[in-house]
Amino acid sequence: MLKSKRDYKTLDKVVYFSIIEKIKTGELKPNEHLTEERLSKELGVSRSPIRKAITALVAEGVLDYRTYSGVVVKDSLVDSTRYVQLLEVIELFVKATLEKIEQMETEISTTDLRNCIQSMDRASYLKDLDEYLFNEHQFFLRLIAHSGNPYYKDMAKKVFFNITYFAVESINQINEDMRDRTIKHLNQIVDLLDKQAFQEANAEIKKLLGEFVVNAFR
The missing domain is CATH 1.20.120.530 (GntR ligand-binding domain-like)
Structure with a gap:
């Protein structure tokens, strides 16, 4: 079941929605490469919640694991x-x-x-x-x-x-x-x-x- 945004309070969910917001605003673009190190510096959190957020977003189809490229942003914007x-x-x-x-x-x-x-x-x-x-x-x-x-x-x-x-x-x-x-x-x-x-x-x-x-x- 989908959850309302207000149900998410853990740090990994804060990271999760931060990545979504970066994609929606265009700060993260389709096919752009993401690393845990980069996100850790940008968001000021450890790699553990970032790893959990990335795993969840891959499952949602927002991010993708690609051979030799690692994690990349998919084109998710809905016009x-x-x-x-x-x-x-x-x-x-x-x-x-x-x-x-x-x-x-x-x-x-x-x-x-x-x-x-x-x-x-x-x-x-x-x-x-x-x-x-x-x-x-x-x-x-x-x-x-x-x-x-x-x-x-x-x-x-x-x-x-x-x-x-x-x-x-x-x-x-x-x-x-x-x-x-x-x-x-x-x-x-x-x-x-x-x-x-x-x-x-x-x-x-x-x-x-x-x-x-x-x-x-x-």
């Missing part, structure tokens, strides 16, 4: 075009999940989904966009988890990781009107899922993701 491509991945996973649920006649519990929506509503009221987006992503992850396919869930987690930490500022700057419309859409989707109207729910999700795309290009 509007890449954002659309990532949403297409989520749309495919959701569609496959709902088709599988319908075919297998699997019962789906929507309690967790409704809890995510309630948390989004509360975060929106408090203007806490980090928490709002965290729970929005959790909604889709919990829905996709009903596919029973761990590959879907793992890939979706990586998609939302990239959107959370590497999207250009305009993508995650969601105004109040858009937040209200999203919450309304999600409530309609859950109502349709409770009625086992899976095709209609998928159509509503497709419409919502389309609104995300429009918002990204404003």
